[in-house]
Amino acid sequence: MSKNVKFVQGNEACVEAALYAGLDFYAGYPITPSSEITEAFAYRLPQIGGKFIQMEDEIASLCAIIGASLTGRKVMTATSGPGFSLMQEALGYAIMTEIPCVIVDVQRGGPSTGLPTQGSQGDVCQARWGTHGDHAIVALTASNHQDVFSITVEAFNLAEIYRTPVILLLDELVAHMRERLVIPQPGEIPLVERLKTSVKEGVDYHPYLPREDGRLPMSDFGGVHRFNVTGLFHDMWGFPSSEPRVVHGLLHHLVDKIENRADQLARYREFYIEDAEQLLLSYGAASRSARHVVEDRRLHGERVGLLELQTLWPFPSGIVRQKCARAKSVVVVEHNMGQIMQAVKLAVDHPDKVFLANRIDGVFITPSDIMNILRLIQGKGV
């Protein structure tokens, strides 16, 4: 079979992947630099009988996809920083009610309206802690279009397995860049379909009673089981409860189902890590420059390696600690003021060997920016 090759933007790679994963409901609101995603679904979804709706704001967009997910559909919305800020309350609702959905945040410079058309990775911590209360979250990212494709499919799969919202943290640089994309054949990437309850009509179905393996089989709204869904702490029936035992149990369930599986959820790529004395740790667009530095320095015989994270949350602390153990220095390369660097410092055995190479001015960090930092650490001066 001939390969299905496209030359597309990162945003289009995300759309192709979502359709590959079986997305059939999308709600969105225009915002730069994510609008191409919303526009593409407006065109593509009606062609396959799927549902597209442009809502009145980002809050409504997330609410609408949560409602649609409850009827059994695979759903997504896409936005950028300001819209992602608006979504935080509904994000917490999806976490609390365990409703699968995928939220794309194509990051731009912030805070506030910031730099609408320029790249940033400033929403990493917002993805982790933007919504109120203790909680866990899954947030993924990718640095090139082929990986955007596979990670988007992965986002849908993880949302179904763990019954959780999954955040896809793209950035303007990758989203608007054009690059080659090979669309995988159907079946090439495994898809996870929704786990439906096997409880028959007329038999009590407990929507919030996890199975032995921790998973919660669902019943679609409109189906034979009628149940209550609420953002309040709730019992196995989905009915509000403030009983301390119920509250404690549910909060632990919500956090543990993700945090206890941080290593399993970790997706990452590694380049020349084995003997690396200087280890670059990066993700998303920034890791493209980091990769360039590593390839270049290796040609000069320098032992530089790269760990590219694709799962940012839950933070893969165990893997980061292990991969960083032998390096003399770890340089975190990111387009923010050290949001992942803080997590790396907490994870490694020697936080004082962790440094930051960053740019926060809307400009793509260059290999020479990173080289300068490496030389400073090595005591060579710029």
Add this chain to the structure above:
Amino acid sequence: MAIKNYLRERFFPHLWCPGCGHGMVLNGLLRAIEKLGLSKNEIVMVSGIGCSSRITGYVDFHTLHTIHGRALAFATGVKMARPELNLIVPMGDGDALAIGGNHFIHAARRNIDITAIIMNNRIYGMTGGQFSPLSGENISATTAPFLTIDPSFDVVQLAKAAGATFVARTTTYHIQQMSDIIQQAVLHKGFSVVEVLSQCPTYFGRKNKIGDAVDMVAYFKKNTTPIGSKAKQENPYLLERGIFVKEEKPEYCSLYEKVVQKAMKGQ
């Protein structure tokens, strides 16, 4: 089916105060559904946050108790995904028209087939008696110790202007009318708005010295009149109740189906 069969008795007693009007709205709503003969599996009830929104917990439908003000946005998602389901969205006055005002006018503009029931007790009850955008002027509330200066929305005018194709008002005193109106609202294909004046004796009544629950319900009897009645001509201060708007216009999900047909043909 008996009314009792629509209730989740497991979750009783309910949390509403003695004398609260919201139980009367539940009564009128369930009688309407009983008369319509709808199956429980065909009904999705979506609510936001507030005293009124707790109604979803007590009924044996597919129920979605969401976040403050956003019930109609969630309901829009459910309806678009499964247009054959009946969506009923009970909301409080603050929930529907303060924090949820934007979603309210946009749901009306789309004319999506959802029945919105605004349980208007003119106060935020759950948080302890603050004024709402439906309280009106010269009302005493915990956030208006010197009485309100905020004018009120007229729900009927607002819904009409925003594009709702079924708009009605009734009260908890007029249970029979409430039930009839809700029946018609559910049957109507398009966005339906039913404002039900409901009493909050705990906060609104007590703060404004209107009396107890019975006095408040009697107030609805005395101060409302059927649309276009002679009494209204004689006393313009009376509030009209009944069906103000009932018109056929293309419904959103049906229009979307046409978009799908067009898109598929174009391929």
